[in-house]
Amino acid sequence: MVNTKDILETISMIDNENLDIRTVTMGISLLDCIDPDIDKACEKVYKKITTTAKNLVPVCCEIERELGIPIINKRISVTPVALLLGACKNKEPIKFALTLEKAAQTVGVNFIGGYSALVGKGFAAGDKELIESIPEALSKTEHICSSVNIGSTKSGINMDAVALMGKIVKQTAELTKDNNCIGAAKLVVFCNAPEDNPFMAGAFHGVGEADCVINVGVSGPGVVRAALAKKSANLDLTGVSELIKRTAFKITRMGQLVAKEASSRLGVPFGIVDLSLAPTPAVGDSVAHILEEIGLESCGACGTTAALAMLNDAVKKGGVMASSRVGGLSGAFIPVTEDAGMIAAARSGALCIEKLEAMTAVCSVGLDMINIPGDTPPEVISAIIADEAAIGMINSKTTAVRVIPAIGKTVGEELSFGGLLGSGPIMKVNTNSPAKFISRGGQIPAPIQSLKN
Amino acid sequence: MKTVITVVGKDTVGILAKVSGKCAEYNVNIIDVTQSILQGMFCMIMIGDVDKLTSSFGDFALDLEKFGDTIDMKIHVMHEAIFNSMHRI
Numbered sequence: 001m002v003n004t005k006d007i008l009e010t011i012s013m014i015d016n017e018n019l020d021i022r023t024v025t026m027g028i029s030l031l032d033c034i035d036p037d038i039d040k041a042c043e044k045v046y047k048k049i050t051t052t053a054k055n056l057v058p059v060c061c062e063i064e065r066e067l068g069i070p071i072i073n074k075r076i077s078v079t080p081v082a083l084l085l086g087a088c089k090n091k092e093p094i095k096f097a098l099t100l101e102k103a104a105q106t107v108g109v110n111f112i113g114g115y116s117a118l119v120g121k122g123f124a125a126g127d128k129e130l131i132e133s134i135p136e137a138l139s140k141t142e143h144i145c146s147s148v149n150i151g152s153t154k155s156g157i158n159m160d161a162v163a164l165m166g167k168i169v170k171q172t173a174e175l176t177k178d179n180n181c182i183g184a185a186k187l188v189v190f191c192n193a194p195e196d197n198p199f200m201a202g203a204f205h206g207v208g209e210a211d212c213v214i215n216v217g218v219s220g221p222g223v224v225r226a227a228l229a230k231k232s233a234n235l236d237l238t239g240v241s242e243l244i245k246r247t248a249f250k251i252t253r254m255g256q257l258v259a260k261e262a263s264s265r266l267g268v269p270f271g272i273v274d275l276s277l278a279p280t281p282a283v284g285d286s287v288a289h290i291l292e293e294i295g296l297e298s299c300g301a302c303g304t305t306a307a308l309a310m311l312n313d314a315v316k317k318g319g320v321m322a323s324s325r326v327g328g329l330s331g332a333f334i335p336v337t338e339d340a341g342m343i344a345a346a347r348s349g350a351l352c353i354e355k356l357e358a359m360t361a362v363c364s365v366g367l368d369m370i371n372i373p374g375d376t377p378p379e380v381i382s383a384i385i386a387d388e389a390a391i392g393m394i395n396s397k398t399t400a401v402r403v404i405p406a407i408g409k410t411v412g413e414e415l416s417f418g419g420l421l422g423s424g425p426i427m428k429v430n431t432n433s434p435a436k437f438i439s440r441g442g443q444i445p446a447p448i449q450s451l452k453n
Numbered sequence: 454m455k456t457v458i459t460v461v462g463k464d465t466v467g468i469l470a471k472v473s474g475k476c477a478e479y480n481v482n483i484i485d486v487t488q489s490i491l492q493g494m495f496c497m498i499m500i501g502d503v504d505k506l507t508s509s510f511g512d513f514a515l516d517l518e519k520f521g522d523t524i525d526m527k528i529h530v531m532h533e534a535i536f537n538s539m540h541r542i
Contacts, residue, residue, distance in 0.1 A: 002457075002536040004487055004498055010539055011459055011529055065511040068531035250539045257538040321542075 018222035018285040019251065020070040021258050022278045024060050025198035027205035027213045027271060028052050030079040030114075038088040042099040045084070049076065049103040049112075052212055052268075057108040059265045067261070069254060072219070072420070076104065077203035078114035086126030093130045097137035097144055104143040113203035115146040118193070121155040121443070131161075134168050138183035139175035145186045145201035149193040151389045153396045157191065157444040159386065165189045166382030166438065170405050173374070177407035180415050184404040185337075185369065189385050191392035191399050196272050197328040202365075202400060213271030214263045215328060218255035218319075219278045221339075222285040223247055224311075228293040240294060241314045248275065248318030256323040274328030275319030276364060277311070279339035281422035287311075287332050288341025288351075299341050300351030308332065309362035329398055331364025337404075337417065337424035338369050347425045353384075354430075361391050366400040371415045371426040374407040381405065383434035386444075394447055455484070455533040456501045456510070458517065462526035464495035472499070472528070475520050480507045495526075500533070 013019040033044035057074050064071045081096045097115060104112040115137055117127040134146050148165055151157035169184055176183035188202045195206020198215035205213075227247045232240050255273040263270035279287045288299035291307045312331045320326055334356065336342045345351035353370060360366045366388045372381075385401045392399030406415045406426050416423030460472055473483055481501040488497040506513055514530035521528030 002533070002540055004489070004496075006540040007457055007459060007498055007536055008491075008496070010536055011531075062511065065514060066532045067535045068514070068529055069535060253539045254535065257534060 013223045014069060017226045018219070018280065018282055019254070020072050020219050021216060021255060022219040022276070023073040023075050023198050023217045024056070024071055024258065024262050025075040025077055025203055025215045025217065026053050026056050026268065027077045027196065027209055027215055029205055029209065029211045030084055031207070034084050034087045036087055036089050038090050038092055038095055041084055041088060042095050045096065046099050046103050049078070049100075050106050053107045053109065055266055059262060063258060063261050063265070067258065069258065071258065073110040075198065075200060075203065076107070076109050076112045077198070077205045078112065079205050079207065080114055080116035080118055082117035082126045082130040083207070085130050086124060088126070091126065091129040093133040094136055094140070097133070097141055100144055101141040109143065111145050111200045112143050113145040113147065113200050114205060115144050116148060116204045118149045119158050119161045120149055120152045121158060123161070131164060131168060134187060135171040135175045135183065138172050138186050145203065147188045147190055147193065147202045147204060149190040150385065151191040151393055151444070153192060153393050154446055154450045156446040157386065157389045157393060159438070159444060160441045162382050162386050162389065163379070163438050163441060165385055166378035166380070169381050169403065170378045173405040173407050180417055181404050181407055182417055182421070185402065185417055185421050188400050188402040191389035192397060194328055194398055198274050199276065199278065199329060201402060209271070210269055212268050214259060214266065214268050215271040215274065216255045216259040216262070217274040217276050217278060217328065218251050219276070219280070219285070220251040221277045221279045221287045221290055223251055224277065225284065225286070225290045225293050228290065232293070237310065241310055244311060244314035245318035248315045249322045252319035252322035270325065272325045272327030273319070273323040275316055275323070275326050275330040276328070277315055277332040279333060279335065280420055281338055281340055281343070283340055286339045286341035287334055288339050288345055292341060298348065298350035299345040300355050304355065305358050305362055308334070308359050312363045329364045333364050333368065334359055335369035336427070337371065337415070337422040338420060339422070343422065343424045346427055353427050357387065357391070360388060360399055361395060365398060366392070368400065368402050369421065369424070370403045371406050371424055372403050372429050373410040373426055374405050375410065376405050376429050376431070377433070377435070379433065379435045379438040380429060380431060382438045384429070386438070390444070394449065396449060454503050456481070456503050457531050457533055457536060458499040458501055459529045460497040460499070460521065460526050461494055464490060468495060468524070468526060469497065471524055472497070472517075475517055476501055479513045480505045481513070
């Protein structure tokens with residue numbers, strides 16, 4: 001029998017500390033929908049998604065109700081659409097975008113990810129057409145998220161794709177400038193993209209995955225911060241790390257339970273639990289506040305990278321024992337506009353892009369949800385992507401860039417997206433020109449650490 | 454299947470009777486009850502057997518939680534699995 005203290009602790013985590021399941025993401029393979037006729041392919045895609053994911057939302061609501069734990073988002077990830085487009089004679093990727101949007105609305109999910117291309121070592125049929133359609137696709141749809149993988153430790157970095165993505169990010173922001181440039185908030189550029197990531201905007205269903213799986217992403221920065229606030233006053237950093245581990249274990253157990261329940265009720269295999277600390281703009285649900293609880297005056301102060309490294313490692317160590325299968329991005333996220341503490345630190349000037357870049361070397365993803373001046377040239381965006389990808393490539397980890405060029409705005413102003421995407425100040429970018437470096441194109445060869453065989 | 458019902462709020466007369474009366478309406482058998490005063494707040498935890506529930510679990514939980522609002526108590530109705538999963542290896 002569970003004791004009273006444990007029961008009240010769980011309830012307090014949910015009621016007061018924003019503990020929730022961030023997402024239950026159903027990964028659906030669209031490989032069996034490939035057809036040379038794009039209209040037929042779209043028909044098959046719509047049918048497959050609306051049949052396979054028909055019960056996703058009702059079942060998640062039922063689990064939410066029964067277990068008493070909120071499931072914030074229900075999402076779908078699909079096979080990178082560029083793979084379907086490659087086979088089509090008529091390359092009109094926007095048709096796929098509109099089909100995915102319609103399917104997402106029919107099944108009632110919050111997001112659908114997989115409007116993606118994997119071009120780490122070059123462009124295959126359909127890749128370029130898909131990438132070039134991203135700005136239009138994201139401006140004409142509401143639920144679609146897009147990602148492009150431009151490199152990996154095994155393949156190096158495709159600098160032609162990096163150069164192209166700088167322009168695409170900018171165009172996406174321009175086409176959605178009347179709506180706070182929100183298109184760019186749904187587009188992420190990856191190095192070492194995971195194939196089983198349940199989190200947006202980067203979720204897609206990898207080609208090595210089963211036909212359909214359930215992946216779960218947990219949340220819980222508020223719970224970790226509250227545990228530190230209550231119990232860490234006299235602890236040294238070893239003790240702090242242990243406390244984070246124990247808390248991460250509990251958070252992840254919840255994710256494992258929900259994943260198992262969803263998987264059995266939907267009759268779909270359980271994929272992975274993503275051991276994540278995913279913040280929201282809500283007060284008390286911030287990764288930056290955890291770092292501050294550990295002992296920094298503000299996130300961004302010297303010591304931030306070390307504290308984040310310890311936090312990230314402790315989250316994984318605690319979580320890995322709590323779940324039978326882990327994967328995805330697994331680690332602490334540092335999306336600036338989605339984290340109340342990061343927003344405050346960026347506003348006060350304590351946190352700059354260069355510090356965030358250093359932080360990405362030791363945490364889960366990369367430069368995430370950062371508003372940059374609208375007049376930032378595409379080649380500077382490309383160079384930001386290249387820097388981030390290099391960190392990922394050399395350290396054999398996932399890195400990503402999701403920056404939002406605030407068209408018509410500059411440093412000192414703000415962009416507000418609402419909901420989970422939050423809001424935040426426009427951050428200063430180093431504008432010394434990397435134009436020649438980016439225009440060279442070609443491939444940064446795979447690093448020596450790729451030769452492991 | 455067992456459910457954990459927690460009732461938290463200002464201590465008044467008849468809370469246990471009211472909540473268990475509501476459980477009886479749904480044919481929920483109370484197997485265990487513990488109650489205490491924590492930092493001046495009344496706090497009761499009931500373990501109920503919901504195998505013979507007369508409605509869906511969701512409806513029962515929602516109704517009881519709404520009932521909590523009418524008697525100024527915060528009531529949570531949750532499946533036992535979540536506590537076992539979080540606090541047991």
